Amino acid sequence: MDARALAALAANPGCRRRALLDGAGVDKGSLARALGASANFGQSQFAHQRGNSFEARVKADRGEALTRLLHERLRDGSPAPEPGGVDTPDLTAAGPQGRTARTALALREATAAGRWALLDHPMVSLDVAGSPAFLEPDAVVVHPDGSWSVIEIKSFPMVDGSADPAKVGAAARQSAVYALALERVAARVGELKPDDELTPEDEPDGGGEARAARVRHQVLLVCPKDFSNLPTAELVDVRKQLSVTRRQLARLTRIEDIAAALPEGTTFDLRLADDGRTATRPVGELTAAVDAVDAAYAPECLAACELAVHCRARSRTAGAVESLGRGVRGELGGLTTIGAVLAAALETDGEPSGDPAVDALRRAAALRAEALAAPGAVACR
Secondary structure, eight states, X not given: OOHHHHHHHHHOTTOHHHHHHHHTTOOHHHHHHHTTOOOOOSOOHHHHHHHHHHHHHHTTTTTHHHHHHHHHHHOSSOOOOOTTOEEOOOOOOSHHHHHHHHHHHXXXXXXXXXSEEEEESOXXXXXXXXXXXXXXOSEEEEOTTSEEEEEEEOSSOBBTTBOOHHHHHHHHHHHHHHHHHHHXXXXXXXXXXXXXXXXXXXXXXXXXXXXXXXXXXXXXXXXEBTTSXXXXXXXXXXXXXXXXXXXXXXXXXXXXXXXXXXXXXXXXXXXXXXXXXXXXXXXXXXXXXXHTSOOOOOGGGGGXXXXXXXXXXXHHHTTBGGGGOHHHHHHTTTOOBHHHHHXXXXXXXXXXXXXXXXXXXXXXXXXXXHHHHSTTOOOOO
């Protein structure tokens, strides 16, 4: 799992299918293609290359410009980074476990040093439904007071100081996952308090000693300025996303419990041919295996999951109201299928049903019929 997948999983914690497949490391894109339900999902190769090029430009001077940009946006009275005054520890290690341990050591050393430091692509871990997930932020800056800031670098532009709200929201949710994982490291390095519980004695300028190892709730989002390749940045407060992500991940059913409920012998093996790409397993078998795990489809899944097209088709076949959106599902109460909704709307016995959703549907149906009966009305479906 990466931070993008975890953010999507936290936004839809009721989807056991995604939790199991991500936890097992199943390639959902290949699985969707084998099911005949592939989707245009993820970044294009051009967008990926553009993002890598922009990130390399931002970090070209070993992170000094990036650290200065963070300091300028914070305006917290801390000393500005001097030329050559930003440490960049080596995070090289073997395997994800080794890189995670090396990152924790580098964060501990940088916090104790009391200097600016930038960790380029550190690795942190987070326990998700009983399975470890290794995450790689773009960068983490350690401040002289011992606090840590997550840096998120994106290739979408900031035009006149603002960016696409949907993309900023997605970046905030992804950054919240990194911040949550960093809190685990900070808790081991030193005492950790949420920012909203700080007292004046905890702050470096409050008369007390600088407090070690706290994760700041403001993430620095770095993007191209207007339509150039020059970096600009804004601080994004992720306290709300942190709270939601923490709560939703805690609610996820453990992967072992999901797997234990599956029929004996269930597997998602595609039985790839000798070319390593072509799936040879019968579609019927694969479909049965996928459908053995409960899903929680919503239209938002189309922007976050490779299996969304398959789940949408299943949801529509079952006539589930979830296919119309979570908002609609919430308004309809106990009416769980589109057939039940239509039946309730067309009942015209003239008496209130006692169900607010049914009464609202009947009023809407009556208004629609009245509008269609008007001269010159055109029926739309």
